[in-house]
Each structure stands twice: as structure tokens, then as C-alpha cells.
Amino acid sequence: MQKETADKKDRIRKEVLKKRNLLSVEAIEEKSSLIAEKLFGLKEYVDAENILIYASMKSEVITDGIIEHSLESGKKVFCPKCTDKKNGVMEFIQIEMLSDLKAGYMGIREPEINESSKIFLGPTEKTLVIIPGVAFDKKGNRIGYRGGYYDRFLSKYNGIMSVALAFTEQIIEVVPSEIHDIPVDMVLNA
Numbered sequence: 001m002q003k004e005t006a007d008k009k010d011r012i013r014k015e016v017l018k019k020r021n022l023l024s025v026e027a028i029e030e031k032s033s034l035i036a037e038k039l040f041g042l043k044e045y046v047d048a049e050n051i052l053i054y055a056s057m058k059s060e061v062i063t064d065g066i067i068e069h070s071l072e073s074g075k076k077v078f079c080p081k082c083t084d085k086k087n088g089v090m091e092f093i094q095i096e097m098l099s100d101l102k103a104g105y106m107g108i109r110e111p112e113i114n115e116s117s118k119i120f121l122g123p124t125e126k127t128l129v130i131i132p133g134v135a136f137d138k139k140g141n142r143i144g145y146r147g148g149y150y151d152r153f154l155s156k157y158n159g160i161m162s163v164a165l166a167f168t169e170q171i172i173e174v175v176p177s178e179i180h181d182i183p184v185d186m187v188l189n190a
Contacts, residue, residue, distance in 0.1 A: 005176045009143050016135040019169045020059045032062035034190035035165050044161050050127040052078045052092045055101050055109035060132055061165035067098055078120045081110045088147045092120035124160040131164045131184055140183035141175035154182040161185055
């Protein structure tokens with residue numbers, strides 16, 4: 001059963017990535033802007049003191065403007081850094097500006113860790129985590145890029161508010177889920 005679900009997720013991942021990758025640069029920019037406006041209007045975003053957010057790449061919803069808006073709004077912004085590839089572990093490191101992000105694991109922009117780095121350790125209240133993914137359903141189930149990084153993170157910080165950003169091309173009827181999969185609280189799309 002697990003193998004069957006994993007195979008189904010792989011098929012969906014390929015199909016949805018193919019659709020997402022066909023979006024034009026203009027469509028990605030326009031839709032990303034609409035999604036960002038939806039996010040900025042959310043009470044959970046407005047009230048958040050901590051924003052944990054991925055740095056977008058390729059055909060993902062563009063997050064650079066969201067990161068800049070959050071920093072300009074006086075929020076603490078944390079971006080993920082893969083710290084243990086073997087066990088699929090990441091930490092969120094506070095950044096002060098977009099240029100703090102450098103190409104890291106698999107070319108993903110991530111902060112560097114040094115002795116002065118501030119690692120997110122809580123609190124979960126007044127914190128909003130913005131999650132990437134490939135495919136989503138209306139219940140918040142998601143298919144990521146394989147690795148379980150966000151599922152592990154969300155299970156560690158139970159109760160943290162989570163929002164996924166997606167293009168309508170990424171929304172499907174039902175995402176098959178497994179026992180370790182943790183749905184997001186909300187999916188914003190355009």
C-alpha cells in the first residue's frame with residue numbers, strides 16, 4: 001500500500017511539475033503577485049511576528065517580494081537551511097536581507113550558518129510558516145519534492161500555522177497521503 005501511494009505521488013509530481021513548468025515567466029510573476037496580495041491580507045500574516053519562508057526557485061511561486069515585505073514590516077524572517085541531508089532535517093535561520101541567501105543544497109538559495117546565526121526555536125504562536133510544494137488539494141494535503149523536510153519540521157513544531165502558496169495548476173482533487181504527511185492549514189492560489 002505504501003509503495004502504491006508513493007508511486008501515485010510520483011506520477012502526480014511529474015504531471016503537476018510539467019504543467020507548472022509550462023507557465024510563462026509573465027504568468028508566474030502575475031500569479032505570484034496576486035498570491036502575495038492574498039497573503040498580505042491574511043490576519044495570520046498581519047499578526048505574525050515570525051515568518052518562516054522558503055526562497056523560491058525555478059517555476060515556484062516567487063517569494064522574494066514576500067520576504068522583502070516581511071522584513072520591511074519589521075517581522076523576523078527565517079529561511080530554511082538543510083542541516084542533515086541523510087535524515088532530511090532543516091533549520092530555519094534568521095535573515096536580515098535577501099542577499100543573505102546563497103546557493104546551497106541542490107542549488108536552493110539558503111542562509112549560511114555561523115556562530116552569530118539565529119536559529120528558529122519557537123515560539124509557535126505569532127509565527128507563520130510558508131511552505132513550498134508541487135501539488136495540493138483543498139484539504140491542505142500536499143506533495144512536496146520528496147524528502148519529508150517540512151513534515152518533520154511541522155511535527156516538531158506542532159500547532160504552528162502553515163500556509164502553502166500555489167498556482168491553480170498545482171491544485172488537484174485529491175492528494176494521496178500517508179501517516180507521516182502533515183497537511184497545511186491553508187493553500188493560497190491564483
